[in-house]
Amino acid sequence: xxxxxxxxxxxxxxxxxxxxxxxxxxxxxxxxxxxxxxxxxxxxxxxxxxxxxxxxxxxxxxxxxxxxxxxxxxxxxxxxxxxxxxxxxxxxxxxxxxxxxxxxxxxxxxxxxxxxxxxxxxxxxxxxxxxxxxxxxxxxxxxxxxxxxxxxxxxxxxxxxxxxxxxxxxxxxxxxxxxxxxxxxxxxxxxxxxxxxxxxxxxxxxxxxxxxxxxxxxxxxxxxxxxxxxxxxxxxxxxxxxxxxxxxxxxxxxxxxxxxxxxxxxxxxxxxxxxx
Numbered sequence: 138x139x140x141x142x143x144x145x146x147x148x149x150x151x152x153x154x155x156x157x158x159x160x161x162x163x164x165x166x167x168x169x170x171x172x173x174x175x176x177x178x179x180x181x182x183x184x185x186x187x188x189x190x191x192x193x194x195x196x197x198x199x200x201x202x203x204x205x206x207x208x209x210x211x212x213x214x215x216x217x218x219x220x221x222x223x224x225x226x227x228x229x230x231x232x233x234x235x236x237x238x239x240x241x242x243x244x245x246x247x248x249x250x251x252x253x254x255x256x257x258x259x260x261x262x263x264x265x266x267x268x269x270x271x272x273x274x275x276x277x278x279x280x281x282x283x284x285x286x287x288x289x290x291x292x293x294x295x296x297x298x299x300x301x302x303x304x305x306x307x308x309x310x311x312x313x314x315x316x317x318x319x320x321x322x323x324x325x326x327x328x329x330x331x332x333x334x335x336x337x338x339x340x341x342x343x344x345x346x347x348x349x350x351x352x353x354x355x356x357x358x359x360x361x362x363x364x365x366x367x368x369x370x371x372x373x374x375x376x377x378x379x380x381x382x383x384x385x386x387x388x389x390x391x392x393x394x395x396x397x398x399x400x401x402x403x404x405x406x407x408x409x410x411x412x413x
Contacts, residue, residue, distance in 0.1 A: 139225045149177035151297040157205040172197035178217050182224035196232040203243035204250025207292040214300025340371035
């Protein structure tokens with residue numbers, strides 16, 4: 138009689154994938170957390186053989202690293218499906234087969250997962266939460282935590298189920314057809330658009346410089362720079378900070394410099410520079 142993983146084991150396996158980085162180390166990265174996540178699956182499939190359980194879990198101690206929460210949950214789903222098939226007599230599924238698939242998927246999946254979570258979901262929700270907080274509402278951080286967790290759980294569980302139900306064939310087909318590469322490119326473009334909008338909206342810099350030409354006042358920022366391209370000064374400052382980061386200037390030094398420069402420049406009118 139075939140051994141089937143129940144919904145209980147699948148939910149435990151999925152939930153424990155979020156412990157991937159709790160035992161994080163620089164030799165195997167997420168390997169120990171992933172091995173821990175597979176415990177309910179292996180215990181169910183080899184419930185009467187403790188030595189076999191130990192043997193099967195050991196293969197998950199190899200180096201492993203991917204985005205573990207949004208899209209990356211599909212890999213444990215695929216692994217659970219393969220373990221189930223193996224326990225039921227699939228001789229073509231070996232330790233090497235399972236680990237080769239996991240290793241092959243972790244890079245492409247990380248590309249999509251990191252883009253979705255860090256490049257789209259996180260900035261959008263953080264932007265909304267910051268807007269609420271700036272307006273004096275305590276709802277901002279509460280909204281962020283709840284919305285982020287809802288999306289994380291929704292994405293994570295559905296991607297895990299997709300990996301388990303469709304198995305390795307679906308994922309390999311996506312890789313072969315270049316679907317993952319196209320999705321990564323699309324998500325990257327969306328993420329860049331979101332970050333660009335946040336730059337224009339949140340980097341608020343006003344120049345106090347005004348030229349007086351024969352009694353006619355000319356605001357350098359509003360009448361000249363913004364006429365060329367709205368938000369030119371915020372964009373320039375943002376690109377300068379990005380350049381400093383690319384040059385590996387210490388982040389704390391950059392932040393401190395921005396604070397000091399902001400405070401000093403805000404008092405330029407004390408030095409006789411007219412403000413609007």
